[in-house]
Amino acid sequence: MFPRRCPPGGENAAVIYTTTLRGIRKTYEDCSAVRAALQGLGVWFKERDVSMDMGFRQELRELLFVRARYIGGPEEVLRIHEEGGLEKLLDGLPRAQPGHLCDGCCGDRFLPCFRCNGGRKLVALTAAVRCPECNENGLVPCPLCR
Template sequence: MDRGFRDELRALLPSPSLPLLLPRLFVRGRHVGGAEEVLRLDEEGALGPLLDGLPSARPGTRCCDGCGGMRFLPCFDCSGSRKVVAGVVGKGRQRGVVMRCGECNENGLVLCPICS
């Protein structure tokens, strides 16, 4: 979702040679693995004990109405395109210059103003 999170994830992986494929599960700051490793741990019955004592979502609780719990939304200024048109007036007519949007990240996303 954001380059800062990607860089943080890469720094947390136990080996720089591990591919940066999502999802990745971390429990109590320890890298558990990707989807295949987590599935294997679940099938072996080893995932439950890793998660014991961690808080879980309560049934009936609602996530953010703005972003659905994703924490990011498409940019309000450029609708996620990362481009905005700045108007330029010249000799009785108006032209637009396409510029990089300054409000969103490299993916055209902004933090949710409701929950972030």
């Protein structure tokens, strides 16, 4: 029923691509609605915020994947949820702990780079070079909850 298309690390997980930027209101609201549906079902999911990391934008295909299967964009996911099918798709996946936030990032899933402190540059003896550890925003994935 759902085509097999696996995002990185999504073999046995729910993966959602979102944005926390509110520049395009409908996109932000769609992402928030799907995130709320997953949270309401209590399932643990990998959220990849494309506004926080260019790498997520490059791997982005659609919105929700479950066990390496593409489920759909916001309209399809919310329709499946309203029809009661989303819980069945998520059955057997790890459950989220209600109210639990990561001790490292408080749920943001990213931290300022430990090497350059988010500045994206390292100063060598003669020149400043781009920090190889962080993304374009000076952030690294949280080592505790990635």
